[in-house]
Amino acid sequence: MDRVSAHLPEAVAERYVDRAGGAWSVIHAQHLPKVVAYLKNDPELNFKLFVSIDAVDRLHLAENDPRFEVVYFLYSLTRHEHVRLKVRVTESNPEVPSLVPLFKGANWWERLTYDFYGIKFVGHPDLRRILLYDEFQGHPLRKDYALRDRQPLIPERPIKDIFRGPGTSGLS
């Protein structure tokens, strides 16, 4: 990450090391494609293996502004190390540039993150839900989505002796 900071100083917002010794960088959303392209194409860095994307809803954490954190993992086969990037986005404008032009594998992970957290990836060729059906309301992995909320496509038949437990929003 030292090289990224030196090469693109305006892109890196924050850097820190986690408890296990892994290095994290927070990147400004608009610079993300530039940073990833640099990591991938620089012959010495060579972060060519696309690992994954996910998001964290920081609603209940001590530090929760802005609300969402999109996390990216890449791996370098020559250096044998992971690089972890984070992009922070607000609840009112959850938009991140898409990485599909750089990595084909980003396609499904971005769809997954969109499906679960409602984060929009600008420039994604086919941004639609991947695991849930199109009529589904809301994004189930957000922390304010009730644990046992149910949205059946076909009305469920009432079952007398079933207790669904706490956590339902009362919607269904």
Next chain:
Amino acid sequence: MSDPSKHPQPAVPNPDTDAYAHESELEAHLQTKRMYINMGPSHPAMHGTVRMKVELEGETIVKADPEIGFLHRGFQKSCENVTWTQCLPYTDRLNYNSAMMNNFGFLNAVEKLIGLEIPERARFIRVIASELHRMHDHLTCVGATALELGGFAPFLYSIEGRELIMDRVTELTGARLTTSYGRVGGLNRDLPEGWIPKTIKSLDKIQELLVEVEGLLMKNRIFVDRMKGTGILSAEDALDFGYTGPCLRASGVDYDIRKARPYWVYDQLDFDVPVGEHGDNYDRYIMRLEELKQSDRIIRQALQKLPAGPIIVDDWRIALPPKPEVYGTIEGVMSHFKLVMEGIPVPPGEVYDSTEASNGELGWYLVSDGGGRPYKVHVRAPGFPILSAIPHIIEGKMLADLIPTFDMINMIGGEVEQ
């Protein structure tokens, strides 16, 4: 004899709908429109809930769109609402062919987050159990592929080998399929008496069975023709899509986490990593056969080197205290109560850790807020990126190639659906 006056025919026949329009050409009438077919969710070649929407031009696939389907257990949401230890049964069900690898992978990440070293013996047993389950997974994959390409005998032989492993796993853990064998800081229990010689005997038998399976498949014209040169993916594309494990190595990239960043005791054991050349289905199949032999080597060495000692850390903040202590001392009761009711207090922070599961890199990104429950559990399941590349591999190829390709990626519904 048909009377033309009773069945009037239009002056200009429509070549798409009127079969007699082509009679003069002395050939069967072919449908010229594009055809859409749904493979799955209950097609025998599609595993579990997967549905493939395929657009066909003759027998060539123009477009394929895999739909993962609804096997929902809500893995992440469920884990975020139970204690760290209670996540274990959920991790078992990610890949039900190699439950212990998922177990141990998750535990490894949690231990890294706590900063915990597990005892030597526990590390050895984790390696042995993981490799047993790797063999279990590969045997299932190879056997099922043979079956779907028409070979029933190899399927029976591989399932016989798999059953032997299942028996050993049952003796070890008490369960056949979903074991929940690991614990934070070590393992649930030690090896049962007489388990080591039995395991070695089972391994010998599996090697014999593998010779049969190889003999039946490698010289089978139908099998080889359908596997060789189909489902090709270049090394560059494989990396781009995030392939790992046997599928990546078949494309010629030498990446195995056990060698690249050794964990547990892999650095003390001697084994090779097979690497393919062509990136086709046949290479993926060879990778799995080779890995079966390497796993056998690893298990035999680890069983020989297995040291004596405890199998779980002696720390009552993390591992449950021994029963006499629980019944006899107030500290034991308190520790037991707190671990069961509140869970293990994992310090706040985050970690990413990965292990080499049977299908590739199994990564865990965990966030803890300091409580007994995980705040965020992200699993980077190897099957998800592998499945996402299927349209790229199969478009422009024949419909029949879809079956071996889909088999050899060894898609597991539980981990793809999160």
